[in-house]
Amino acid sequence: MKELPKVYEPQSVEQKIYAFWENGNYFHAEVDRTKKKKPFSIVMPPPNVTGQLHMGHALDCTLQDILTRYKRMQGYSALWMPGTDHAGIATQIKVEEALRKEEGLTRYDLGRDKFLERVWAWKEKYGSRIVEQQKRMGVSCDWERARFTMDEGCSKAVRETFCKLYEKGLIYKGSRIINWCPHCLTALSDAEVEYADKPGHLWYIRYPLTDGSGDIVVATTRPETMLGDTGVAVNPEDETQKDKIGKTCILPLVGREIPIVGDEYCEIGFGTGAVKMTPAHDPNDFEVGLRHNLEVIRVIADDGTINEFGGAYEGLDRYECRKKIVADLEEQGYLVKIEDYSHNVGTCYRCHNDVEPLISAQWFVKMEPLAKDALRVVNDGTIQFVPDRFAKTYTNWMENVHDWCISRQLWWGHQIPAWYCDDCGHINVSREDPTKCEKCGCERLTREEDVLDTWFSSALWPFSTMGWPEKTEALDYWYPTSVMVTGYDIIFFWVARMIFSGMEQMKEHPFDKVLIHGLVRDSLGRKMSKSLGNGIDPLDMVEQYGADALRFNLVTGNSPGNDMRFYPEKCEAMRNFCNKIWNASRFVMMNLSIGDTALPEKLELEDKWILSRFNDTAKAVSENLDKFELGVAAAKIYDFIWDDYCDWYIELTKPRLNGDDPAAKEGAERVLLHVLTGFLKLLHPFMPFITEEIYQAIPHSGEAIIVEEYPKYDPALAFPKEEADFQLVMEAIRAVRARRAEMNVPPSRKSHLIIATDRPDAFEQGTAYIRKLAYAEAVTVQTEAPAETKGMVSAVTGNARMFMPMADLVDLDAERARLSKALANADKGLAGQIAKLSNEKFVARAPEAIVNAEREKKANLEALIENLKQSLANLG
RNA sequence: GGAGGCGUAGCUCAGCCGGUUAGAGCACUUGCCUUACAAGCAAGGGGUCACUGGUUCGAGUCCAGUCGUCUCCACCA
Numbered sequence: 001m002k003e004l005p006k007v008y009e010p011q012s013v014e015q016k017i018y019a020f021w022e023n024g025n026y027f028h029a030e031v032d033r034t035k036k037k038k039p040f041s042i043v044m045p046p047p048n049v050t051g052q053l054h055m056g057h058a059l060d061c062t063l064q065d066i067l068t069r070y071k072r073m074q075g076y077s078a079l080w081m082p083g084t085d086h087a088g089i090a091t092q093i094k095v096e097e098a099l100r101k102e103e104g105l106t107r108y109d110l111g112r113d114k115f116l117e118r119v120w121a122w123k124e125k126y127g128s129r130i131v132e133q134q135k136r137m138g139v140s141c142d143w144e145r146a147r148f149t150m151d152e153g154c155s156k157a158v159r160e161t162f163c164k165l166y167e168k169g170l171i172y173k174g175s176r177i178i179n180w181c182p183h184c185l186t187a188l189s190d191a192e193v194e195y196a197d198k199p200g201h202l203w204y205i206r207y208p209l210t211d212g213s214g215d216i217v218v219a220t221t222r223p224e225t226m227l228g229d230t231g232v233a234v235n236p237e238d239e240t241q242k243d244k245i246g247k248t249c250i251l252p253l254v255g256r257e258i259p260i261v262g263d264e265y266c267e268i269g270f271g272t273g274a275v276k277m278t279p280a281h282d283p284n285d286f287e288v289g290l291r292h293n294l295e296v297i298r299v300i301a302d303d304g305t306i307n308e309f310g311g312a313y314e315g316l317d318r319y320e321c322r323k324k325i326v327a328d329l330e331e332q333g334y335l336v337k338i339e340d341y342s343h344n345v346g347t348c349y350r351c352h353n354d355v356e357p358l359i360s361a362q363w364f365v366k367m368e369p370l371a372k373d374a375l376r377v378v379n380d381g382t383i384q385f386v387p388d389r390f391a392k393t394y395t396n397w398m399e400n401v402h403d404w405c406i407s408r409q410l411w412w413g414h415q416i417p418a419w420y421c422d423d424c425g426h427i428n429v430s431r432e433d434p435t436k437c438e439k440c441g442c443e444r445l446t447r448e449e450d451v452l453d454t455w456f457s458s459a460l461w462p463f464s465t466m467g468w469p470e471k472t473e474a475l476d477y478w479y480p481t482s483v484m485v486t487g488y489d490i491i492f493f494w495v496a497r498m499i500f501s502g503m504e505q506m507k508e509h510p511f512d513k514v515l516i517h518g519l520v521r522d523s524l525g526r527k528m529s530k531s532l533g534n535g536i537d538p539l540d541m542v543e544q545y546g547a548d549a550l551r552f553n554l555v556t557g558n559s560p561g562n563d564m565r566f567y568p569e570k571c572e573a574m575r576n577f578c579n580k581i582w583n584a585s586r587f588v589m590m591n592l593s594i595g596d597t598a599l600p601e602k603l604e605l606e607d608k609w610i611l612s613r614f615n616d617t618a619k620a621v622s623e624n625l626d627k628f629e630l631g632v633a634a635a636k637i638y639d640f641i642w643d644d645y646c647d648w649y650i651e652l653t654k655p656r657l658n659g660d661d662p663a664a665k666e667g668a669e670r671v672l673l674h675v676l677t678g679f680l681k682l683l684h685p686f687m688p689f690i691t692e693e694i695y696q697a698i699p700h701s702g703e704a705i706i707v708e709e710y711p712k713y714d715p716a717l718a719f720p721k722e723e724a725d726f727q728l729v730m731e732a733i734r735a736v737r738a739r740r741a742e743m744n745v746p747p748s749r750k751s752h753l754i755i756a757t758d759r760p761d762a763f764e765q766g767t768a769y770i771r772k773l774a775y776a777e778a779v780t781v782q783t784e785a786p787a788e789t790k791g792m793v794s795a796v797t798g799n800a801r802m803f804m805p806m807a808d809l810v811d812l813d814a815e816r817a818r819l820s821k822a823l824a825n826a827d828k829g830l831a832g833q834i835a836k837l838s839n840e841k842f843v844a845r846a847p848e849a850i851v852n853a854e855r856e857k858k859a860n861l862e863a864l865i866e867n868l869k870q871s872l873a874n875l876g
Numbered sequence: 877g878g879a880g881g882c883g884u885a886g887c888u889c890a891g892c893c894g895g896u897u898a899g900a901g902c903a904c905u906u907g908c909c910u911u912a913c914a915a916g917c918a919a920g921g922g923g924u925c926a927c928u929g930g931u932u933c934g935a936g937u938c939c940a941g942u943c944g945u946c947u948c949c950a951c952c953a
Contacts, residue, residue: 006913007913007915195951202953219953221953222953233953266952270953271952275952276953282953284951284952284953285953343952344950344951389879390880393879393949396878396948400950492949518881556900557888557889557901558890559889562882562889563947565889567887567888567901569888569901569902570902573915576916577915579915580912580913580915582913583913587912623892627892631889646913650912651917734919737918737919738919738920740918741906741918741919744907747908747917747918748908832897833896839933841933844933846895846933846934847895850934854895857897
C-alpha cells in the first residue's frame, strides 16, 4: 500500500487520471444492438471553435458530466457527444481583426477563397484549445465522435435540410425589413438583436400640406429616416386628423410630395396623431406601406451612411446626418419642438452597435408551419423543461415567432446552396452543385454568396452529429437524446430551433428533457464579461483548487434555472472538502490489513448505523439526480461524508482499530473500506478525479471507478432500528460534550462517566468509543442514577442522565439554574405537543404517521422532563 | 404593455408532495496541535422566513394582494 501525501494535490493527480481514462477508452459509448444496455445520450452545446472556456461553459460541462457519469455507472450506454461550432460572425471577426493587425489587410484584399483558407488555418491552430480546456474540467465526452458544425457530415445535413425546406416552400427569398448591423455588415435574426433602453429625443417636425391649407406635425426618434419617408399615416377614426386623409404634404428638406393615408396602426391620442412612414426602414411602416402602396425608398446604405437617395446628405454617417437634418429643419423653421425621450434601441448581440432596420433581400425560414409541431411536443409533455416554467417562456416565443432570417453576408459559414441563372434569373437550389439552370438549361450560373446563420447548423446538432441524413445505428439507438443541458439565454437561439428542426427532419423530438441552468455571475451579481473585466477564468480555479473543487462549487447551492454568484472562497471550501476525503482515505489505508471489500460477518451497532446512513444517502442521491436536483444530491453526499463518516464513524472505529481484538479490528476495517468505497462511487460523478485516484489506491475489485456500479439502496443493509438506537448514543455524547464545553473543561481532563438509562442495550456495547468521544476515563452504564450525585456534573437527554464526578467544577446554583431553564423549555415544548394532540381535528385529519411522530415527540419530551426533574431533585 | 424569477442568519444560498425546535458554506465567539486532516476537531451566538390577508388541524412552503429587486419578451412613432 503506497503512502499518500498529507495534503491532496489535485495538480499532480488530475492530468494523470484524465490520461488514464482516455487510454482506457472509458468515455467511448457503443451502440448495444441487443439493447441490454439502455441508451442514454446528451449532445453537448458546441462551444465556439475559437472560443475559450468561461464559467458558463464550466457549469454546463459539470452538469452534463455528472449526468453522463451517473448514467454510465448505472449501466447505460451513455453517450456524451462533444463538438465545436464554427460560430460564423464571432470567428470571422476574430480572423479579420488578426488580419488587420498583423498584415493590415481586410478580407476583401484576400478575396473569399484565400480568406476562408485563413479561417480554416485559424481553426486548425486554435480549435483544440477549448477542447483541451474542457478536458481540464474532467469531462467524459466520447471524443472519438467529436464533430464540428462545418465538417463534411454536418455540412451535408445542412444542405439536405435547406433543400428539403426549400422544396416544401418553407424557405424563401424575399425583401423584408430585417435587422442590419452596419458594423458586422450582415443581416441578423430577431433573436440576435438585443434591446437596450437609451436616452434620446423625440423631434416634432412640421410637414406642410401641399394645398396650403396648413400642415401636419409628426414626431420621430430617428429624424434621418425622413429622407426615406413616402407617406404620413393618421387614424381614420381620428376626428382631428381624418380630414387630411387623401391630401398630400411636402417632405421638408427633400421636397417630395407624399400622401397622407388613413391606417389604424396610427394610435389616436398618441403623439401628434400623425406618423411619418418610412417603409424601407421600419417594419411597421413597411406593413402600412404595403396596405397603401407607398413607395419604398431605402436611404441608409449597408455601412450605415446615407446613400444616393439621401440627396444632399449622401455619404454622411447616419448619426451625423441626424444632427445635420435637425439643424437644417430648425434653420428652415420645420422643427416644432424637441422632447427628451428614452426608448429601446436594438443593438447587435455581437458588437453591440445600433442595429439599423432596413429593407433587404434575404432568405427566410417560414416559421408558422414549423411552430405547430414544436409547440405540440412541449405542450403535451413529450419534451419537459426543468424547471417547467421555461416551457412557458418557450411556448410564448414560439406562438409569436416571426419568420427566421437565415442569410448572413459573411464568408465563414455554410454557403447557401442556391444558384441564380444569369439568363432567366431562376433560382436553382440543389443538393449537388448544378452545372446548368434547371429551368432554361443555360450554363451561366452564379452562386448565392451569402452563408447561413450559424444557428441553422446548430439546430440540426442532435441528429447531424449522429450521422443524419444517413440512417445510422447511432441515430436509431440514441435519438431522441435523453437530456439537453443549457442556459436560459439560448432557449430561443438554439433550443427552440432544435425542437422544430427535429420535428421537421426526424419527425421526432430531439430530447426528452431540457435542463435549464442560470448564469454564473461575479460576486457582486454582475454578468461576467470581457468589457467589465470581471470574469474569473475557470482554469485559474482549476489550477488553484483543482477541477473537483470547482465542479463541486458550481453544482452545490445551485438550483435549476437560477443564476448563481461565484465566490473563489467557496472553491477553497470545496478544496478543503477534497482534502477531508483525502485524509479520511489516508486514515483508512493506514489502518488496513485486508485486501478485499467484503463486509464482515458480525456488524456492531455503529457499523449498522453507518451502513444504514449510507444506504439512506445513496437513495436520496439517486432520487435527486433523477429529478435533476444535482445541488441537493451533492449536498447529501457532502453531509454524509463529512458529518457521518468523518466526524463520527471514523472516530467510532478507533478503539477497535487500536485495540487488541484482531477480529474486531478487521470488522472495523471492512466496514470502513466498504463505506469509503461506497461514497467514492456516489461522489464520483461530481468529483471524478479524486475519487478515481483514491479508488485506484485502495483495494478494489473493478478496473476503474468510472465504470463501477453506482450505489443503490440495498434493503439488506437497512437498519432503521439500529440507526435510531445509535442516535440515542450520539445525543448523549453531544450532551456531555456540551456540558464540558460550557464549563471550559479541556479534553485532556478526563472523568468517570456514569450513564443512567432505560436503554442500557444501546449504550453498553459502545463504552469504548463513548469513552473516547465523551472524554471519559471510564464509562459505567446502569439503569438507575447513582444514589449520591453531589460533586457530579450532569447532562441530560430524553433517554439518559449522565454524571461526571468533577467536584471542583460543580456550582450548585448555576446547575440548578441551568436545569430549571432546560426544564422550562421542555415544559413549553410539551405544552405545545399536548395542545396539538388534544386538537381533535389534528388527530382526525392529519396522516397517521404525522400523528404518531407527534406522539413520539411528546413521549420524548416527557422522558426528558422526568430526567430533568430527577436531576434537579438530586441536587437537593 | 405582457410574462417570469427573487426577497430565509452579517454575506451567498439550499429548503422536494404543506408536517420535529427552519439548514449549509463563509464570517463571528469559546475551548482544543485528541497519532487521518489546524485546509482540522468540539461547543456556541446569530433568523418576525419582505409585508398584509386567505385556505388548512397545521404555512418559509399553497392562494390573493402590497412593497422592493432582477430578468426575459413585445416595441407606439
